Amino acid sequence: MLDILKGPVLSIQEFFVLCGRTIKSLGRRPHYFPDLVAQMDIIGVGSLPIVLLCGFFSGVVMALQMSRALRTYGAVTQTGPIVAITLVREMGPVLTSIVVAGRNSAGIASELGSMKVTEQIDAMRALGTDPVQKLVKPRLIATSIMLPCLTVIADFVGLVGGFMIAHFMLSLTGSEYWNGAYRALEYNDVAQGLIKPFVYALVIAMVGCFYGLRTTGGTQGVGLSTTKAVVIAIVWIFVLNAFITQIFVWLAEKGLGLS
Amino acid sequence: MTGHPSTQTAHRDASQEYEILRFEHVTIAFDGDPAIQDISFQIRHGESLVILGSAGSGKTVILKTSIGLLRPESGRVFLFGEDITHRKELDLFDLRARVGMLFQEGALFDSLTIEENVSYPLLNQKTLRCTESEMHNRVEESLRFVELEHTLEKFPSELSGGMRRRVGIARANVTKPELVIYDSPTAGLDPITANNIMALIVKERDLRRATTIIVTQRFQDGQIMAKYRYDREQQNLVAASPADVAGLRLMVMKDGRLVFQGTQQELEQSRDPYISKFVLRH
Numbered sequence: 140m141l142d143i144l145k146g147p148v149l150s151i152q153e154f155f156v157l158c159g160r161t162i163k164s165l166g167r168r169p170h171y172f173p174d175l176v177a178q179m180d181i182i183g184v185g186s187l188p189i190v191l192l193c194g195f196f197s198g199v200v201m202a203l204q205m206s207r208a209l210r211t212y213g214a215v216t217q218t219g220p221i222v223a224i225t226l227v228r229e230m231g232p233v234l235t236s237i238v239v240a241g242r243n244s245a246g247i248a249s250e251l252g253s254m255k256v257t258e259q260i261d262a263m264r265a266l267g268t269d270p271v272q273k274l275v276k277p278r279l280i281a282t283s284i285m286l287p288c289l290t291v292i293a294d295f296v297g298l299v300g301g302f303m304i305a306h307f308m309l310s311l312t313g314s315e316y317w318n319g320a321y322r323a324l325e326y327n328d329v330a331q332g333l334i335k336p337f338v339y340a341l342v343i344a345m346v347g348c349f350y351g352l353r354t355t356g357g358t359q360g361v362g363l364s365t366t367k368a369v370v371i372a373i374v375w376i377f378v379l380n381a382f383i384t385q386i387f388v389w390l391a392e393k394g395l396g397l398s
Numbered sequence: 399m400t401g402h403p404s405t406q407t408a409h410r411d412a413s414q415e416y417e418i419l420r421f422e423h424v425t426i427a428f429d430g431d432p433a434i435q436d437i438s439f440q441i442r443h444g445e446s447l448v449i450l451g452s453a454g455s456g457k458t459v460i461l462k463t464s465i466g467l468l469r470p471e472s473g474r475v476f477l478f479g480e481d482i483t484h485r486k487e488l489d490l491f492d493l494r495a496r497v498g499m500l501f502q503e504g505a506l507f508d509s510l511t512i513e514e515n516v517s518y519p520l521l522n523q524k525t526l527r528c529t530e531s532e533m534h535n536r537v538e539e540s541l542r543f544v545e546l547e548h549t550l551e552k553f554p555s556e557l558s559g560g561m562r563r564r565v566g567i568a569r570a571n572v573t574k575p576e577l578v579i580y581d582s583p584t585a586g587l588d589p590i591t592a593n594n595i596m597a598l599i600v601k602e603r604d605l606r607r608a609t610t611i612i613v614t615q616r617f618q619d620g621q622i623m624a625k626y627r628y629d630r631e632q633q634n635l636v637a638a639s640p641a642d643v644a645g646l647r648l649m650v651m652k653d654g655r656l657v658f659q660g661t662q663q664e665l666e667q668s669r670d671p672y673i674s675k676f677v678l679r680h
Contacts, residue, residue, distance in 0.1 A: 253508075261467050262505040266569075267491045267523035 154349050157271070161279055161345070164272040174277040182243050182278075183285030187292070193238050194293030197230050198222055198300030206309050215309045219316040220323030222301035227324055227332040231294040233380055236339035239286055240372040244347035247278055248368035251351025252361040260352065270352065279344040286340035287333050294332065331387045338383065339376050346372040416443040417479055418577050418609045419464055424473035426459055433459045434654045437473070441611065443576070444645050446603060448620040449613040450676065451651030457613035458502065460651075461581050464611070465497050466490040478576070495523035498570035498608075499579045503586075504562040506554040506569070513537055513550040516569045526573050540572040541565070544598055560591035567598055571606075578602065580612040584619055596622040597635050604628035617677055620648050624662035650676060 201222050209215045251274060254260050260270050298320055305311040350368040354360045420440040426433045434456040441447050451457045462468045463475055466482045474483045477493050498519075506515045516537045520526055528536070541547045544564035554562055563583060570578055580599060584592035596619055603610045604627050612619065624646050627638035648665050650658035650673055658665060658673050666677060 257503065257508075258501040258505040259507055261462065262499075262501050262507070264467055264487070265465055265494055265497070265499045265501075266519045267495055267526075269488060269491075 153353065154345070157275070157349050157352070158345055160271045161275050161348075164269065164276050165280075167272065169272070171273055171277055174273065175280055178277045178281035179285055181246070182239070182281050183289060186239050186242055186285070186289060189238055189242065190235055190289045190293050191296050193234055194226075194231065194296040195300040197234055197293075198226060198297030198302075199304055201225055201230065201297070202301035202304035203308075206304065210309075215305075215311060216315055216319060218301065218305045218309060218311060219298075219319030222305075223298060223320035223323050224328060226294050226297040226301075227328045229380075229384075231290050231297060232332055232335035232339065233376065235290045235293045236286060236336055236343065236376050237373055239282070239289065240339070240343045240376060241369055243282065244343050244368040244372040245365045247344065247347030248351040248354075249361055249365045251348060252354035252364040255352060255354045256357050256360060275344075275348045275352075278348060279341065282340040282344040283337060286336040286343070290332065290336040327387060327391050331383060335380065335383055338379055342375045342379065343372050346375065417441075417476070418443055418445075419478075419611070420476040421460070421464070422474045422476075424463060424470045424475060426463060426468055426470055432654050434463070434651075437656050439649060439656070439659060441609060441647075442645075443609055444607055446610040446623060446643075446646045447612070448623050448646070448648045449611065449651060450615070450617065450620055450648060451613070452615060452676070455651040456654040457651055458581055459654075461499070461579050461611065461613055464579065465494050465499065491523065492525055495519070495525045495573065496575055497577045497579060498573060498575035500563070500566040500570045500581060500583055502582045503559075504554070504566035506562055506565055508554055510553075511550065512541070512546070512552050512554070512557070512565055515554065515565060516540055516572050518569065519573050523573065536572055537568075540568040543571070543602070544568045560587050560595065563587065563591075563595055564598065567595070567602070571602055571608075574606065575608065577609045577611070580610070580614075582614055583612065584614060584616055592616070592619075593622070597626075597628075599623070600626055600635055601628040605630070620662065620665070624648070 202218055205218055205221050206215060209217055209221075251260070254263075254274075260274075263270050263273060298317075301320075302313070302316050305316045306313065347368045350364040350371070354364040356363075418441050421437050424437045425435050437456075437460060439447075449457050449460060459468060463470060464477065466475075466477070466485060466487070470483055474481055476482070478496060480493060482490060482493065506512075507518065510518070513534075517533050520528055520533045520536065538547055538550070541550065544567050546561060546564055546568065549557060549561070549565070554565070557565065567580075567583070570580070583595050583599060587595065599610070599612065600622060602608065603623075610623075612623065614620065622635075624643055625638055626635040627642045628634075629636040643662075646662065648658070648660065648662060649656055650665070652672055657670065658668060660668075665673065668674060668677070
């Protein structure tokens with residue numbers, strides 16, 4: 140029994156050691172700004188097309204699904220508020236994070252994993268560079284900055300998608316839809332819509348880097364690390380989503396929800 | 399490439415007793431399986447050490463442990479006289495700046511050009527930083543030494559395996575380190591390219607009098623180190639006298655243990671069945 144637990148416990152310990160070393164490296168020079176900009180481009184700009192597509196169509200689908208139920212009760216004017224709340228609180232952060240996790244946790248794990256198995260990480264250490272500072276730090280900062288930005292963009296295009304359905308299929312005017320959507324949102328919603336992607340960004344970057352840096356066993360090992368990174372990152376996004384949502388529900392109930 | 403020979407000889411004599419690397423009963427295990435066991439040896443300034451052994455015998459583990467890339471479970475490691483056994487990663491960089499290392503397959507950075515790869519230690523080692531023009535000159539000089547000065551703008555993927563290995567040698571030596579470590583420099587190369595690589599290593603050793611450690615599976619690599627020296631006048635390798643290679647020692651590894659330590663002559667005369675087999679097989 141103890142032997143079965145030993146591996147996972149050791150992995151968790153190593154993960155937090157890496158997190159600790161990364162936090163320590165945040166304030167230490169050098170900061171490798173060109174690497175940070177490159178990672179922001181890869182993670183942020185690179186993920187933009189797929190985030191736009193996913194965001195837009197989730198808004199479209201949500202409006203379509205809701206319209207049927209709302210029409211039954213003659214409440215189609217509530218399409219805007221429902222799309223806005225669902226997107227900003229849940230769908231935007233979670234969907235965007237899952238898309239970015241699938242794309243970038245995999246990318247980070249495979250890139251770092253390939254470097255590990257070809258001894259480039261060791262070479263880096265031998266040539267005077269701390270791999271945590273050079274590789275992990277820029278990826279963590281870049282993901283933490285870009286994922287909330289991508290989420291805001293996904294939320295907006297999702298609302299535009301919802302508007303398309305509301306306007307062309309439910310005959311709502313622009314002011315009906317957008318005013319409803321705007322009025323429905325509270326600070327609590329906006330806060331969790333921004334805090335969630337920030338937390339998921341930490342998970343995506345750290346899990347990708349962790350599995351990349353502990354890759355062993357050649358190309359097969361790289362594939363395994365990539366798969367593990369994506370699966371673990373997505374699972375943690377869902378688990379943390381439940382916790383963060385609970386915290387904001389509790390805050391709203393206590394009247395501390397910034398509303 | 400180097401200073402005046404007499405200056406070098408004088409420098410070498412003065413520092414003859416200077417200890418570069420020492421292993422004291424070092425053991426390392428991975429997941430409970432020992433990779434190296436109770437390894438002890440020492441290398442002084444100007445000496446050369448050839449570590450022979452079959453795949454998985456622990457040769458690379460010794461090299462990585464020698465600059466702190468791996469930590470011993472027991473025993474102690476001294477680099478340039480300083481105990482690095484439990485030293486923090488960040489505190490090792492200044493010592494590593496005095497070491498050049500060629501990894502198996504070169505370990506060049508895929509995303510960087512050859513010039514950026516070779517200049518990497520000059521850019522990143524705090525103690526070695528120099529001006530941009532000086533850096534460019536040193537990179538060119540180092541690449542010229544391995545006859546690849548025309549590849550500055552290329553990427554590693556555009557080079558052959560042998561060329562990548564030569565760039566690795568240039569990168570290992572661009573800082574003119576006191577200790578140069580070569581991890582299987584000829585592995586996977588055809589015999590002609592392998593001999594060319596060994597000729598470069600002997601040339602580097604003799605021109606700069608750098609302390610050299612090389613691990614290899616090929617007995618011939620040890621023979622080239624032991625029987626040849628670089629002649630400045632002829633600009634080629636010539637047969638070495640025993641005095642020329644007095645500082646050369648060989649070690650043989652078997653299943654993580656050191657089974658032989660001595661000169662080339664002692665190695666060839668050894669009656670040990672494993673060593674005899676190893677020597678004869680190549």
